Amino acid sequence: MSAFLPPLLFRLRNCDLRLLLSARWILLAGLITLLLGCSEHETSRATSPTADLIIDNARIYTFAWGEPDGEGTPAALAPVSDSNWAPDATAVAITDGVILAIGSSDDIAPLKGESTEIIDAMGATLLPGFTDSHTHIEELGATLDDVDLKGVADEAEAIARVVAHVDANPVPEGQWIVARGWDDGLWADRYPTHDTLTAAFPNNPVLMDGTNGFGAWGNRLAMEAAGIVAGAPDPTGGEILRDANGEPTGAVRNRGVALFRSAVPPLSDERLQRRLVNGLQLMADAGYTGVHHAGVDSRLMAAYEALAERGELSLRVSAMISGRDKPLMQEWLTRGPQRLGDDNKLFVHSVKGYYDGSLGARGAKLLEEYSDREGHIGVSGEEYGFFTKEISAMLQAGFQINIHAIGDGGNREVLHFLRDNFALNPAMQKNRHRIEHAQVVHPDDFALYDELDVIASVQPPFVAEDKVWTEDRIGHARSAGAYAWRSFRRNNTALAFGSDLMGYDWNLFYGLHSAITRQSTDSEPPGGWFPEEKLTTEESIRGYTSGAAYAAFLEDETGTLEVGKWADMTLVDIDPFETVAREPAALLNGQVLMTLVGGKRVFDATR
Numbered sequence: 001m002s003a004f005l006p007p008l009l010f011r012l013r014n015c016d017l018r019l020l021l022s023a024r025w026i027l028l029a030g031l032i033t034l035l036l037g038c039s040e041h042e043t044s045r046a047t048s049p050t051a052d053l054i055i056d057n058a059r060i061y062t063f064a065w066g067e068p069d070g071e072g073t074p075a076a077l078a079p080v081s082d083s084n085w086a087p088d089a090t091a092v093a094i095t096d097g098v099i100l101a102i103g104s105s106d107d108i109a110p111l112k113g114e115s116t117e118i119i120d121a122m123g124a125t126l127l128p129g130f131t132d133s134h135t136h137i138e139e140l141g142a143t144l145d146d147v148d149l150k151g152v153a154d155e156a157e158a159i160a161r162v163v164a165h166v167d168a169n170p171v172p173e174g175q176w177i178v179a180r181g182w183d184d185g186l187w188a189d190r191y192p193t194h195d196t197l198t199a200a201f202p203n204n205p206v207l208m209d210g211t212n213g214f215g216a217w218g219n220r221l222a223m224e225a226a227g228i229v230a231g232a233p234d235p236t237g238g239e240i241l242r243d244a245n246g247e248p249t250g251a252v253r254n255r256g257v258a259l260f261r262s263a264v265p266p267l268s269d270e271r272l273q274r275r276l277v278n279g280l281q282l283m284a285d286a287g288y289t290g291v292h293h294a295g296v297d298s299r300l301m302a303a304y305e306a307l308a309e310r311g312e313l314s315l316r317v318s319a320m321i322s323g324r325d326k327p328l329m330q331e332w333l334t335r336g337p338q339r340l341g342d343d344n345k346l347f348v349h350s351v352k353g354y355y356d357g358s359l360g361a362r363g364a365k366l367l368e369e370y371s372d373r374e375g376h377i378g379v380s381g382e383e384y385g386f387f388t389k390e391i392s393a394m395l396q397a398g399f400q401i402n403i404h405a406i407g408d409g410g411n412r413e414v415l416h417f418l419r420d421n422f423a424l425n426p427a428m429q430k431n432r433h434r435i436e437h438a439q440v441v442h443p444d445d446f447a448l449y450d451e452l453d454v455i456a457s458v459q460p461p462f463v464a465e466d467k468v469w470t471e472d473r474i475g476h477a478r479s480a481g482a483y484a485w486r487s488f489r490r491n492n493t494a495l496a497f498g499s500d501l502m503g504y505d506w507n508l509f510y511g512l513h514s515a516i517t518r519q520s521t522d523s524e525p526p527g528g529w530f531p532e533e534k535l536t537t538e539e540s541i542r543g544y545t546s547g548a549a550y551a552a553f554l555e556d557e558t559g560t561l562e563v564g565k566w567a568d569m570t571l572v573d574i575d576p577f578e579t580v581a582r583e584p585a586a587l588l589n590g591q592v593l594m595t596l597v598g599g600k601r602v603f604d605a606t607r
């Protein structure tokens with residue numbers, strides 16, 4: 001075991017550890033300086049600090065050994081030989097929410113005091129805490145109060161689910177019923193009409209919201225409340241679907257969804273906060289220690305700030321200011337990027353821009369027409385609700401700009417937008433700007449990502465789920481640049497992984513499986529979809545750990561397991577390295593056993 005111990009630990013054991021204790025809150029850099037100054041001959045017995053918590057008998061991968069190269073070859077210090085990975089520690093000691101020491105069980109034993117709690121991991125695998133870099137937490141939390149339509153096969157099943165929910169939880173006449181989660185990508189060519197829904201619910205407005213936010217339908221009362229009536233104009237960037245007589249059918253596309261959503265009365269502050277708490281708890285249950293919330297408007301920001309102030313955020317949240325909320329951008333232009341609350345849980349340093357639509361609903365902006373719709377290239381930019389002037393101002397004020405871009409046209413236009421801004425102020429290029437999804441990229445443009453230091457914030461589940469229609473939309477040749485994660489790495493582009501929940505499953509084993517195999521859960525296609533773009537197990541885990549930390553400016557504090565960093569960790573029942581080497585599909589059977597944020601258990605399957 002000790003062959004893999006980080007040299008830091010040896011030094012730590014020979015130090016005057018009182019110094020270490022009083023200084024444990026300082027940044028890692030300071031800690032290293034302090035430790036390096038310790039004498040090899042001093043004894044620590046009398047002054048040993050005690051750990052609050054020790055996790056022992058774990059297969060720990062610290063990821064503290066350095067990044068792999070662009071082809072996925074591990075760094076020289078990585079604990080791997082002949083493709084066989086081995087854990088580089090078995091025990092970790094935690095005090096005051098940070099890692100006090102990490103190494104072998106023998107090394108950690110002296111840090112055990114009378115009040116130290118010991119967790120016997122019984123051979124389970126401990127990884128740096130996972131972060132989902134692209135989430136919509138209020139939608140996740142809403143699943144606990146709204147009707148969940150995830151996985152419904154058709155209109156009849158969707159309506160039956162709403163009927164069952166309302167039978168079980170009666171709703172007074174006139175009150176809105178919101179259901180969400182039907183697949184607006186898969187149903188793109190067969191959106192339901194209002195008739196059956198109106199017949200089932202004549203006395204309540206009902207909204208049936210799609211899982212990706214690009215399609216919705218409602219009953220007669222919902223349509224009336226949303227102004228979706230005969231003669232109503234299509235909203236900018238959206239479409240009201242109409243029948244042969246020009247009457248609205250009840251369904252809307254793209255920004256038409258906002259007509260319905262804005263007709264639903266707002267939640268109380270208390271209920272909105274509860275939704276965020278519930279959503280974060282569902283993420284903790286799934287093994288995540290942090291999330292990046294992609295698009296937080298004024299109300300959500302107020303809810304997050306209230307929760308941070310009361311110390312009620314369980315996970316670390318990087319809240320991206322919505323680039324569609326001009327008053328909120330104006331407010332933060334004055335405040336500047338900052339972290340809130342006194343327990344390092346809420347970070348506001350970025351703005352989410354919305355540049356084009358989705359590929360499934362053919363809203364993504366392509367350079368050439370869609371393969372399955374002649375003459376159609378999608379919508380982008382101001383036409384899609386991108387506020388060029390306001391977002392440029394946020395960029396110039398030092399914010400990180402995270403722009404949703406899906407099509408190869410959308411990606412190129414966003415890269416040029418960033419390049420134009422950097423020309424005005426070259427220092428702003430270093431603010432780790434991100435393109436969210438970075439889904440279809442023209443071969444010429446990978447170099448531009450590198451040149452402009454843009455991070456690709458990508459979602460591994462997209463490959464598993466989208467590959468069945470991607471080639472219909474853009475053909476085979478363009479698909480070579482779709483979800484092209486190896487191309488990004490080879491071109492020196494940092495990756496951050498996420499799920500874009502609710503649209504996609506956020507199970508971390510599912511995400512890893514998709515990135516590593518480029519297959520769906522049925523192991524299709526054999527060998528993987530465009531297998532040359534597969535990533536290694538190490539790279540895939542890093543997408544959710546060190547990569548996600550870098551994308552949120554938190555790499556000095558989380559993302560790897562090292563002395564002085566936050567004790568954010570995920571305990572799982574399988575060793576991903578060993579599992580992938582043996583049978584990649586077995587990854588999908590993995591279970592999260594425990595999630596710790598700052599040493600605190602936010603999920604524990606063993607209790």
Ligand SMILES: [Zn+2]
Nearest residue numbers: 134135294500
């Ligand atoms: Zn999203």
